[in-house]
Amino acid sequence: MQYGHRAKILAGGTDVLVHMKMERIAPQAVISINRIPNLDRIAAQGGYLRIGARATIKAIECDPLVQSRYQALAEACNSFSTTQVQIMGTVGGNLGNGSPASDSAPALIAFDARVEITGPDGKRQLPLEEFSWAGQDGPAKRRVAHRCHSASATVRNGQRVP
Numbered sequence: 001m002q003y004g005h006r007a008k009i010l011a012g013g014t015d016v017l018v019h020m021k022m023e024r025i026a027p028q029a030v031i032s033i034n035r036i037p038n039l040d041r042i043a044a045q046g047g048y049l050r051i052g053a054r055a056t057i058k059a060i061e062c063d064p065l066v067q068s069r070y071q072a073l074a075e076a077c078n079s080f081s082t083t084q085v086q087i088m089g090t091v092g093g094n095l096g097n098g099s100p101a102s103d104s105a106p107a108l109i110a111f112d113a114r115v116e117i118t119g120p121d122g123k124r125q126l127p128l129e130e131f132s133w134a135g136q137d138g139p140a141k142r143r144v145a146h147r148c149h150s151a152s153a154t155v156r157n158g159q160r161v162p
């Protein structure tokens with residue numbers, strides 16, 4: 001908290017560490033979220049699928065619920081460039097980048113994903129499409145949650161098919 005925007009959150013590090021090595025960024029503090037309990041959980045909860053910000057791309061792809069109900073998301077995770085990036089990279093980091101080239105965002109948006117943001121003023125949620133491109137230095141995105149519309153929701157040409 002004391003470092004404000006001079007601090008950088010570290011999840012899988014596949015982006016942060018590359019940028020630091022290339023001297024594009026020089027944060028005064030690097031704050032790992034890797035020991036926060038349950039932040040990697042993927043679970044159905046109250047009609048939603050909740051994906052913890054530190055869930056890895058590989059874990060999301062391989063999750064049985066994602067594979068059975070959210071195939072487009074599983075396929076999006078599978079399309080990440082390399083196995084190493086899939087194993088280390090997280091969904092929180094992928095969205096935290098704010099990159100329009102994010103591979104997870106289109107599928108999550110198609111499933112009406114909402115982002116839960118936790119900051120000094122508490123928690124709030126907003127639709128992913130309103131959040132995703134807002135920049136890289138926002139408050140911690142603790143969870144992505146989206147409503148389980150139906151057991152057979154699929155995505156075709158970016159449109160969810162009921």
Ligand SMILES: Cc1cc2nc3c(=O)[nH]c(=O)nc-3n(C[C@H](O)[C@H](O)[C@H](O)COP(=O)(O)OP(=O)(O)OC[C@H]3O[C@@H](n4cnc5c(N)ncnc54)[C@H](O)[C@@H]3O)c2cc1C
Pocket residue numbers: 008009010011012013014015016017018033053054057079080081082085088089090091092093094095096097101102103104136137138139140141142
């Ligand atoms: C060789 C290579 C290949 C790649 N291929 C792909 C690809 O095919 N598709 C793709 O979409 N991306 C790709 N990426 C980008 C990157 O790997 C992904 O975006 C990955 O999901 C980032 O996750 P991470 O946990 O490693 O993020 P980190 O590097 O730890 O963090 C990334 C950013 O998000 C912020 N952040 C992380 N977690 C949180 C949080 N909980 N709350 C707030 N901010 C947070 C960090 O401060 C940082 O700004 C690639 C990167 C590399 C180096």
